[in-house]
Amino acid sequence: MTPVMNVKGLSKAFTLHQQHGTVLNVLRELSFAVQPGTCLVLHGRSGAGKSTLMRTLYGNYLPSTGSIRLHHAGEVLEMVGAEPRQILAVRRMTMGYVSQFLRVIPRVSCLNVVMEPALTRGMDRAEAQERAAALLTRLNLPESLWSLAPGTFSGGEQQRVNIARGFMVPWPLLLLDEPTASLDDANRAVVLELIEEAKSGGSALIAISHDAKAREGMADCYLDMSLEEPVNAS
Numbered sequence: 001m002t003p004v005m006n007v008k009g010l011s012k013a014f015t016l017h018q019q020h021g022t023v024l025n026v027l028r029e030l031s032f033a034v035q036p037g038t039c040l041v042l043h044g045r046s047g048a049g050k051s052t053l054m055r056t057l058y059g060n061y062l063p064s065t066g067s068i069r070l071h072h073a074g075e076v077l078e079m080v081g082a083e084p085r086q087i088l089a090v091r092r093m094t095m096g097y098v099s100q101f102l103r104v105i106p107r108v109s110c111l112n113v114v115m116e117p118a119l120t121r122g123m124d125r126a127e128a129q130e131r132a133a134a135l136l137t138r139l140n141l142p143e144s145l146w147s148l149a150p151g152t153f154s155g156g157e158q159q160r161v162n163i164a165r166g167f168m169v170p171w172p173l174l175l176l177d178e179p180t181a182s183l184d185d186a187n188r189a190v191v192l193e194l195i196e197e198a199k200s201g202g203s204a205l206i207a208i209s210h211d212a213k214a215r216e217g218m219a220d221c222y223l224d225m226s227l228e229e230p231v232n233a234s
């Protein structure tokens with residue numbers, strides 16, 4: 001099977017210019033591939049570089065070395081050094097990212113936050129609203145909150161809005177950062193169902209989860225990022 005993403009020799013170092021130019025070698029020579037219909041879970045101690053890897057894959061950080069090849073729009077795109085317009089097209093069509101915390105935009109209602117990825121892809125508004133409502137209902141978010149901006153919502157409510165938004169459209173590759181961190185057992189089970197449905201539809205997922213039950217429920221394979229202590233050089 002052709003992988004959705006193929007990563008080779010990926011390294012990322014941070015240089016702390018304000019702190020005597022200390023260099024943190026966070027990712028070192030990582031190579032892995034992600035297949036459609038599977039979930040790869042990033043595994044490793046706190047500080048191993050899991051979030052850094054996610055941000056690098058999403059194009060937020062430029063790696064120091066290596067290659068990230070992504071199946072996008074019928075072609076293989078090298079994400080390292082891709083133009084900003086290509087990264088934006090990838091984020092609209094190919095790679096979704098459910099970050100740990102919802103980015104709250106003042107005065108934008110919960111329903112609009114959830115619908116946005118579908119509207120950006122040209123889905124009809126009524127259809128988008130129906131899908132958003134179905135997801136919010138499954139995630140047990142009270143209907144009385146849907147027309148409110150999520151800024152005042154609890155941590156778990158904000159997380160469920162973020163998850164509904166992430167699953168609004170099918171993604172060839174979906175990145176999930178701690179998708180069940182603030183959720184109770186019932187809502188964790190809903191998130192695991194959504195992940196299973198996405199996999200059945202052919203999506204590949206890359207996830208970080210400190211929640212052992214959730215991790216076991218979603219993982220098809222693991223990337224162990226704790227094999228060595230990071231090397232810090234100045």
Ligand SMILES: Nc1ncnc2c1ncn2[C@@H]1O[C@H](COP(=O)(O)OP(=O)(O)OP(=O)(O)O)[C@@H](O)[C@H]1O
Nearest residue numbers: 014016024026044045046047048049050051052053
């Ligand atoms: N923007 C940055 N600038 C400098 N150092 C950074 C930056 N982002 C992360 N780091 C460092 O990289 C290392 C890995 O951080 P990262 O957040 O990726 O770890 P993690 O495995 O996701 O940890 P956790 O499980 O605690 O969330 C840490 O030592 C952190 O201090």
